[in-house]
Amino acid sequence: MKNKFLLRLSLTKGIGTFGKQQIYRFAKRHQWWQFDELEIRLLAQTTKPNNWNEWTEDRLKEIESTHQFITIEDEEYPESLRQVPTPPLVLFYKGNLNLLKRDMLAIVGARKATNYGYQVLKELMPDITKRGFSIVSGLAKGIDSFAHQFAISNQGKTIGVVGTGLDICYPKTSGNLQIEMSQNHLVLSEYPNGTMPAKFHFPMRNRIIAGLSSGVLVIEAKRRSGSLITAQQALDYGKDVFVVPGSILDGRSSGCHQLIQDGAICVEKTQDIFDSYDLWNKIH
Numbered sequence: 001m002k003n004k005f006l007l008r009l010s011l012t013k014g015i016g017t018f019g020k021q022q023i024y025r026f027a028k029r030h031q032w033w034q035f036d037e038l039e040i041r042l043l044a045q046t047t048k049p050n051n052w053n054e055w056t057e058d059r060l061k062e063i064e065s066t067h068q069f070i071t072i073e074d075e076e077y078p079e080s081l082r083q084v085p086t087p088p089l090v091l092f093y094k095g096n097l098n099l100l101k102r103d104m105l106a107i108v109g110a111r112k113a114t115n116y117g118y119q120v121l122k123e124l125m126p127d128i129t130k131r132g133f134s135i136v137s138g139l140a141k142g143i144d145s146f147a148h149q150f151a152i153s154n155q156g157k158t159i160g161v162v163g164t165g166l167d168i169c170y171p172k173t174s175g176n177l178q179i180e181m182s183q184n185h186l187v188l189s190e191y192p193n194g195t196m197p198a199k200f201h202f203p204m205r206n207r208i209i210a211g212l213s214s215g216v217l218v219i220e221a222k223r224r225s226g227s228l229i230t231a232q233q234a235l236d237y238g239k240d241v242f243v244v245p246g247s248i249l250d251g252r253s254s255g256c257h258q259l260i261q262d263g264a265i266c267v268e269k270t271q272d273i274f275d276s277y278d279l280w281n282k283i284h
Contacts, residue, residue, distance in 0.1 A: 004060055005033040006071040010090040011063070011192060014050030015040070017086045017204070024072070024089055063192060067092050067166075076100065084211040084237055088190035091208075094166050095186035099157050105133040105273070106213035106234070108206075108227040109143025110220040110252060117220040120244050121146045124217075127270035129156025136161065136213050138205055139174045139187070143219050143227075148177055152185070159186045161208045163201030165193040206230040214277060215240035217267065221255035228255045231264070240276050242267045 005027065009020055023043045027033055035043070037052045044050075069092045070076050078100045081087050105128060109117055121143070128135070128151075135151040137144040139160040151158035160181050162170070166189050169175035181187050188208065191201065206226060210216060210233040218241065221227035231241045241264040246253025260266050265276055 001033050002073055003071045004064075005035075006073060006089045007063060007069070008052070008055045008060055009040075010071075010088070010190065011055055012040070012050050012052050014048050015044045015046065019044030019046060020089060021086050028073075067192060068094065070097070078212055080104075080213070081208065081211040084207060086207070087211065088208060090190060092166055092189050092192060093186060094182035095184070096157075097186065099134045099159055099186045100212070102132060102134045102157065103277075104136050104159065104213045106136040106209045106216040106230065107143065107147035108137060108209065108216060108218055108221070108230045109147075110222070110225070110227070111140055111142040111144075112252075113142035113146060113220055114252060116246060117143055118146055120219055121150050124267075124270050125150040125156070126154050128273070129154040131270075131274065134159050134186075136209055138162065138202075138209055138226075139178055139181075140226075141171055141173060145174055145177060148181065148185075152180070157185055159188065159212070161205050161212070162187060162189045163191070163205040164197050165189060165191050165195040167193040168196065170197045202226055203229050207233050210234040210237060210239065213239065215242055215273070217242040217244070217273065218256055218259060218264075219244045220246055220252050221259075222252060223255045223258060225255055228259070231259055235264075240265060242273050242276070244268075 026043050040052045069090050072087055072089050076097055135147055135158040137147045139162055148158045164170050166187060169178045206229050210230050216231055216234040218227050218231050234241050243256045243259045243264045244267050246256055
């Protein structure tokens with residue numbers, strides 16, 4: 001009953017993430033999981049129409065039979081993600097869910113990464129994977145894909161969070177990598193199969209990346225970039241942000257330098273990450 005309600009709510013269109021969160025909190029507080037369309041609208045505090053009634057028992061059964069998923073009420077749902085202001089109510093997944101039990105480090109950066117970014121990851125990744133972190137990123141071009149690939153080539157484990165349904169590979173260049181990760185690692189989405197990429201999906205995806213991870217490592221990011229959104233969300237959630245400085249000549253790392261000026265941890269070697277992580281663990 002509870003999980004079916006959460007699946008239905010997560011699939012309902014016409015209610016924003018915040019509205020869904022309000023409904024969930026009300027349902028949890030009262031341990032009541034049956035609502036009609038009008039009650040849903042009142043709890044979401046919206047007059048907009050929604051498609052709550054379209055999610056019939058049969059349609060929900062079809063989703064259950066064609067998707068693997070966990071809800072925010074399940075034991076396997078990561079506690080770190082549960083703590084963010086608007087956690088996804090449902091996570092669809094393919095792969096090894098046990099990777100969510102390991103320490104997680106997000107790595108994000110430029111889609112148009114340079115050879116410098118590539119070499120930085122090549123240098124840092126052996127120690128990071130040896131330390132036992134699951135590497136979390138967004139399966140985008142550039143730094144994201146490099147991070148996943150280097151984690152795999154160093155016998156580490158990696159988690160991809162995508163802004164589409166799990167049956168869609170976006171960008172297409174990450175297709176083979178996403179398939180491999182679906183089989184031997186883990187790929188997550190809050191969207192059901194058939195969901196195409198949309199501009200607003202990617203900032204939403206970034207909050208999951210930031211929420212899952214103990215910290216976020218940023219490599220090559222301009223001042224206005226998705227990587228900075230992820231870094232800012234991590235700071236808002238009280239996570240560490242680690243930044244690799246870059247060249248001052250081409251502007252590709254201007255966002256990184258801004259983060260360092262704002263108090264992010266400057267990374268020249270993996271020990272810079274581990275020192276901060278060990279200190280965080282002692283405090284908590």
